[in-house]
Amino acid sequence: MSERVVKPVGRGFLFLDSHPAGCERLVRELTAQVEARTPDARPVALVVGSSSGYGLAATVAGLARYGINGVGVSFEKAATVRRTATAGWYRTAATSAYAEELGREFHFVNADAFADTTKAEVLDLVAERFGGVDYLIYSVAAPRRVDPRTDTTYQSAIKAIGQPAQTKSLAYDGGEPVLQEVGIDVATDDEVAETVQVMGGEDWTRWVDALEERKLLNDGFSTVALTYIGSELTGPIYRQGSIGAAKAHLEETARSLSKRDGVLARTSVNGAAVTQASSAIPGIGLYVSLLHKVLGEQMQTPMQQSIALWDQLTGAVEPELDEDGRIRLDRWELAADVQAAVREQWEAVTQENIADVADTVWFYQEVRRLYGFDVDGVDYEQATDVDVEWPTSKA
Structure with a gap:
């Protein structure tokens, strides 16, 4: 055993170490939010991106509410x-232990989801x-991707399209909130293409292709x-930026996949949350705070939304779709009165009043969590x- 006192050491929203016991208890908190059901069917799910954010919530919600079996895929680093x-390593170990307690067979693979070798495994x-x-949930957030066919490395960019943008953004100095003005450069065509x-x-298409080729649908x-x-x-x-171009491509992919026999593909539009991916995007931290x-x-x-997602996927409730066929789990966020109140706060916020106007203490705690x-x-x-073993597959 390798025991030590683990402290939050890092910069901004990035911490260099994680706390195993804290991550384990966090997963337990997630499980406590789910009202279990005992459905007759035990669906098989493949969750790509199962160790953090909405992917983690979807995995836990599926296990707790619908007793899913299956496989989770993520890319994490050992101590x-x-x-x-x-x-994500520690959260996965905790999720695996929870699945075992439920008597579910859920395996976890630690590998690059973009690689063909991972898909084969x-x-x-x-x-x-x-x-x-029965279900494939795709929830991958990565800064780069290596195309397994060409070995080309693509790098995503967080940039504007058409004209430069300016946004207010939230930072922390010694735990104290700092209001910043951040300029966003215009992405080149190549940067947009790489982000897509x-x-x-x-x-996502390649995962469906691989399942289809192996007759596993x-x-x-x-x-x-x-x-x-x-x-x-x-x-x-x-x-409206380079990320949005990628999201538009994701939605077009859903429409394309659904034209295939035996495939129903949709995108699920989730609401705002504090995640490792979103906290790195300028303006998002302030907006979520x-x-x-306001709310x-x-x-x-994410757990409440993931429960709603599973209820809709399984047909327990009618899917709540918009005119483009997307599942909408974000209506609470985009309600006109909510957005009006947030905009009022956004326009009023200054360095002097930020701690009062925005919920900065909550946001910083959520990042640390x-x-x-x-x-x-x-x-x-x-x-x-800190030397927690990756959960191994049990025959």
Whole structure:
């Protein structure tokens, strides 16, 4: 055992270490939010991007509410002499333990989801243990992608399209909130194209292709890719920027996949949340802090939305679709009165009043919780074992 006291050391929204006990308890908090059901069917699910954010919530919600079996895929790092494992590593170990307690057969593969070798490994496991897949949930957030056919590395860019943009943004200095003005450069055509290659629907398509080629699509197979639209306040950097081009491609991919026999593909538009991916995007941290100030406990968590997603995927409730066929889990966020209140706060915020106008304490705690810190019930002065094993497949 390698035990040590783990403290939150990092810069901005990025922490260098994660707390194993905090991450484990965080997963337990997620499971407590789910009202379990005992459905007759035990569907098989493949969750690509199962260790963090909405992918983690979808995995836990599926296990707890519908007793799914299947496979989760993520790309995490083990502990080293100098550093702990990544938070997703510890969360996956905790999720696996929870699945075992439920008596579910859910395997976790630690590998690059973009690689063909990963697809082959996962599909071999699916074929051997389950014989097919009912649901594929695609929730990958990555800064770069290596195309397995050409070995070309594509790098995503967080930039504007058409003209430069300016946004207010939230930073922290010693834990204190700092209001910044951030300029957003215009993306080149190549940068937009590369962002689409990383964050668009090509890899999602390749997962469906691989399942189809191996005849692993069960009758009634459906797949959903998780996405975000967001507010007009964040539009220039998000939906109207290079990321938005990738999200549009994801939605077009859903329409294309659904033209195939035996495939129902949709995108699920989730609401705003504090995630490791979203906290890196200028303006999003401030926006989410303002949104929480306006809504408080009425702000829907990723788990609440994931429960709603599974209810709709399984047909327990009628899918809530928009005119473009997208599942909409974000209506609470984009309600006119909510957006008007957030805009009022956005326009009023200054460095002098930011701690009052925005819920900056909550946001900073939520970022720390992503790494297992600030979780109730954990003694952070106690040494903890950082060498947690990756869950191995059990025959």
